[in-house]
Amino acid sequence: MDSIKITTNLETLNQEFDGYYPQERLDKVFEVFDSERVLMTSSFGSTSVILLHMISKVRPDHPIYFIDTGYVFPETKRYRDQLIDRLNLNVVDVGAKPNHHRFTAENLTWKYTSDLCCFINKVGPTDKLKEGKEVWISGLLRYQNANREKLNIFEQRSDIIKFHPIIDMTEEEVQTYCLIYELPLNPLVYQGYGSIGCTHCTAKGEGREGRWLNSSKTECGLHT
Numbered sequence: 671m672d673s674i675k676i677t678t679n680l681e682t683l684n685q686e687f688d689g690y691y692p693q694e695r696l697d698k699v700f701e702v703f704d705s706e707r708v709l710m711t712s713s714f715g716s717t718s719v720i721l722l723h724m725i726s727k728v729r730p731d732h733p734i735y736f737i738d739t740g741y742v743f744p745e746t747k748r749y750r751d752q753l754i755d756r757l758n759l760n761v762v763d764v765g766a767k768p769n770h771h772r773f774t775a776e777n778l779t780w781k782y783t784s785d786l787c788c789f790i791n792k793v794g795p796t797d798k799l800k801e802g803k804e805v806w807i808s809g810l811l812r813y814q815n816a817n818r819e820k821l822n823i824f825e826q827r828s829d830i831i832k833f834h835p836i837i838d839m840t841e842e843e844v845q846t847y848c849l850i851y852e853l854p855l856n857p858l859v860y861q862g863y864g865s866i867g868c869t870h871c872t873a874k875g876e877g878r879e880g881r882w883l884n885s886s887k888t889e890c891g892l893h894t
């Protein structure tokens with residue numbers, strides 16, 4: 671496929687990137703944007719390994735930020751370490767200031783004001799990472815929930831462009847990709863967790879149904 675022309679017009683980018691496979695999109699985004707201005711985060715959740723594997727192929731040194739909310743499953747942390755070894759990833763842990771996190775622990779904010787808890791432990795630390803960045807790579811998939819099914823490859827989100835290189839992979843393609851490359855899944859998947867976030871707010875269930883169970887909340891605020 672021909673090299674793309676350099677543009678940051680979103681409509682043009684969406685048209686041009688639509689013709690590429692997910693890993694090609696990831697590769698090409700670094701032709702459009704300066705790598706210093708490209709942010710990548712990962713939750714090391716149920717489908718994170720796809721994008722992590724792709725970045726290890728196209729930009730093995732690129733920093734991948736892991737938002738440690740302080741309420742992460744120990745299994746997820748061990749999985750993160752396993753993938754760092756397996757894929758040689760450059761993972762950097764970030765989180766809220768200790769006194770801010772302590773406030774959420776002491777006041778059970780995850781239980782009474784979960785939006786505030788997510789803001790302090792996830793959104794705030796991520797907002798700091800976004801400073802000086804132009805584009806933010808995420809591993810969202812359209813099939814995951816109604817909020818995500820209309821997302822484009824590139825979306826403007828306030829002052830940053832969200833880039834979803836694997837957005838149109840189907841559930842079957844995700845499973846096949848993991849099988850072909852023999853990629854390990856987060857071990858909680860095998861215990862019945864379809865989607866994996868914090869210990870307080872994640873239950874077993876299909877897809878994202880176990881996230882903020884018995885609540886109208888469906889997203890932590892990072893992607894909305």
Ligand code: SF4
Nearest residue numbers: 780784787788868871
């Ligand atoms: S998912 Fe739950 S525990 Fe994690 S930051 Fe949000 S409210 Fe707090």
